[in-house]
Amino acid sequence: MNLSIQIGNLKLKNPVTVASGTFGHAEEYYDSEEVKKLGAIVPKTVTLHAREGNPPPRIIETASGMINAIGIENPGADVFIKEKLPFLRKIGVPVIVSILGHTDEEFTALIRKFNATHGVSALELNLSCPNLKNKTLVAQDPEATFRIMKMAKTVSNVPVIAKLSPNVTDITSIALAAESAGADAVSLVNTFVAMAIDIKTRTSILGNITGGLSGPAIKPIALSMVYQTAKKIRIPIIAMGGIATTKDALEFLIAGASVVAVGTFNFVNPRAPLEILNGIKEYMREHKVKNIKEIIGSIGHKHETR
């Protein structure tokens, strides 16, 4: 059975990973023996300088989902490289580091820092965090996406992935911009801008006022975005958005994703990524599928339109 997936020159042994920010820096995860079996791991987004994050409350549970406004709390690239990366490297799975620069120069500086280390298999550019009070996200602007990806590809020694926002009119146009700038893959989706109000105090519950919706509630929308995007681009799609079960993961693969990432559901069932990996293998056995690529993008149509 062949489950391997290629992202640029990076080979993943299987198509199951975790979404940035839902897995900490891996040391919090309860069993590194189990983590070893994943295709890759993606730690929380790292910025050039440390960020203390947004004021609490930072999370709210919603109907089948959650809203978060963490605000990219992280120790900054230097501390991450010194204190977190060695542990991540030791797990022995490809590490895809998620980075976020507030300017083009910060992105360049971050990429240079990771070029100078070893044990980083790919970089994911977080172009889409909704919780930083920016007027527009990079991933809401095809030109900015193109510019930053082009620069990243020139500087980086490892494959570069663009993480896209669903808070756009047409996500495929942003994915196309990333692809034409040389991106090795795109990740979609990040969270949907959302909020909740306390009717007693008539104030927003989140310290940051708005946050991002994730979890099973967003799955059908994320799925359709992956489907639309897969029809337009040729580079691999790393899909996330409410994946909780094997069935969810298979839907994304059939819609055209090459890799699936578990996010919010890690909080509910820390074993979900592995259960999904095993479930995919079982599905392949049952349906006599030898290569995962036979599933990817295999969606057909009951009612072909002429």
Place this chain on the structure above:
Amino acid sequence: MPKIQNKFRIISNKKVCQRFHRLCLDAKAIAKNVRPGQFIHIRVSDGITPLFRRPFSVFRARKGIEILYETVGRGTEILASRKSGEYLDVLGPLGNSFSMPPKGTRRVVMIGGGVGVAPMLALSDALAKKGYELVLLYGARTKGHIFKMDEFKKNGCKVFIATNDGSVGVKGYVSKLFSKIETNPQSTVVYTCGPHPMLAAVKQFVLENNLRCEVSCEEVMACGLGACLGCSIKTTDGYRTTCHDGPVFDINKIIF
């Protein structure tokens, strides 16, 4: 400290008073490793509503793990409906724990507000028969929050109760009971858990009397593992996660 995620059988799940239930889980593997102040993270139903697990302090860890919980919303109501013999998905033990009283301690004062009294039984189990004078101040809203305090008493605790409506014990907030205790900065330590207004009153009390005090904090949690950074609270050292850096903190470090 190994964290375990597994399905554990419910031994019993009974009402102990109008507002509280007591759940006992056949979870020896967790009971073996747990320290007072730690919590377990329970998935109350297998579906996606409610989505998050629910955190509960360990009330008692003997043969199994016991929690004392108040039904306040959908999650705890579902939990109350679960029957003995059924299985619950539990992650734990999680978080840090109360530190043991420093040398020279003679009097240990535990202050619990509402269901915040739960971790105090586990603490008194650990401190019983060690020669400390144990005092429990319990503040409850109504008679509906009063359950049998026998287990505390068996551990040698002197128990004082205050209810908001005066139906049991002293009428008023738990702070009415502060005058009941003699304090000495060298030999008295305080442990507390409860709603924020009560904690603010406790903080003032320990500041005025120059006492050491640890508090177990409660925040809405997602992962419970320190991974999502969702349960952070403001401390004098910056934001700290309640689930992983806490739930127990030095009360002077918390910015309420």
